Amino acid sequence: MRDAVGTVQSLLVLGGTSEIAAATARRLVADRARRVVLAARDPAGAEPLAGELRSAGATDVEAVRFDATDFDSHRAFVEEVFDRHGDIDCVLVAFGLLGDQDELMRDEAAAVGVVQSNYAGAVSVSVPLVERLRVQGHGTIVYLSSVAGERARKSNFVYGSSKAGLDAFAQGLGDALQGSGVQVMVVRPGFVRTKMTAGLEEAPLATDADAVAEAIATGLRRSADTVWVPAPLRIVMSALRHLPRPVFRRLDI
Numbered sequence: 095m096r097d098a099v100g101t102v103q104s105l106l107v108l109g110g111t112s113e114i115a116a117a118t119a120r121r122l123v124a125d126r127a128r129r130v131v132l133a134a135r136d137p138a139g140a141e142p143l144a145g146e147l148r149s150a151g152a153t154d155v156e157a158v159r160f161d162a163t164d165f166d167s168h169r170a171f172v173e174e175v176f177d178r179h180g181d182i183d184c185v186l187v188a189f190g191l192l193g194d195q196d197e198l199m200r201d202e203a204a205a206v207g208v209v210q211s212n213y214a215g216a217v218s219v220s221v222p223l224v225e226r227l228r229v230q231g232h233g234t235i236v237y238l239s240s241v242a243g244e245r246a247r248k249s250n251f252v253y254g255s256s257k258a259g260l261d262a263f264a265q266g267l268g269d270a271l272q273g274s275g276v277q278v279m280v281v282r283p284g285f286v287r288t289k290m291t292a293g294l295e296e297a298p299l300a301t302d303a304d305a306v307a308e309a310i311a312t313g314l315r316r317s318a319d320t321v322w323v324p325a326p327l328r329i330v331m332s333a334l335r336h337l338p339r340p341v342f343r344r345l346d347i
């Protein structure tokens with residue numbers, strides 16, 4: 095349960111080796127979160143962060159195995175986490191794959207892998223997750239969407255389409271959960287300097303993982319539905335979204 099001033103006390107991270115997730119977990123532990131479950135394909139890879147969070151004051155931190163594309167495992171995974179750790183105030187859905195657009199269009203298995211991880215995986219794990227959150231009667235699911243889902247761009251439309259699906263699912267879920275005590279927050283960062291974007295040319299308004307974490311912490315305090323990082327991207331993407339297609343097509347983005 096969040097404390098008297100609404101601070102998150104327990105956090106489940108799906109994609110526990112993500113740099114944005116790590117920054118967010120550090121930020122929430124600094125804000126007095128005490129129980130953290132880091133779920134990752136390779137739990138050993140999340141151990142250094144787990145140690146760091148313990149040193150920062152978290153009392154119950156565990157790294158567990160989770161694969162977004164292992165759909166059959168998701169229900170048992172959710173049951174085990176809630177049975178072992180009790181109530182969860184915040185679930186951060188952070189896993190994701192970017193891929194290289196040109197390579198993805200030469201390799202259908204890789205393209206489907208991006209969609210399965212970013213979209214189908216999020217839907218699959220959300221179904222049992224929502225069941226448990228409804229039973230406990232509170233909690234916020236934070237989905238890391240992307241501006242890439244706002245309008246498909248020729249430079250990354252496989253990734254963008256997967257984020258568009260995730261974003262639409264999350265929005266609909268948030269509306270469906272009204273009155274249940276469970277909330278959804280959709281986070282739409284632009285270009286964030288993490289290992290996902292290492293070596294890529296920076297986009298305008300590029301930011302870092304700490305800024306995303308700060309925006310998530312603020313959004314949680316305000317019970318925001320949607321968070322853009324940085325905030326001016328809301329205006330930029332609104333303009334881009336409404337550009338006529340012949341004009342949009344000529345942009346080098």
Ligand SMILES: NC(=O)c1ccc[n+]([C@@H]2O[C@H](COP(=O)([O-])OP(=O)(O)OC[C@H]3O[C@@H](n4cnc5c(N)ncnc54)[C@H](OP(=O)(O)O)[C@@H]3O)[C@@H](O)[C@H]2O)c1
Nearest residue numbers: 111112113114135161162188189190238240285286288290
């Ligand atoms: N960086 C950006 O510019 C940016 C912008 C907007 C949105 N986002 C989104 O923010 C989220 C976090 O990204 P990030 O920047 O922190 O990148 P990141 O450090 O590369 O984190 C992504 C994580 O997803 C995990 N992952 C991939 N496939 C998985 C699977 N099948 N099961 C479980 N975990 C899986 C990876 O784990 P492994 O360690 O196992 O590889 C990796 O740690 C992603 O959803 C991303 O799409 C990022």
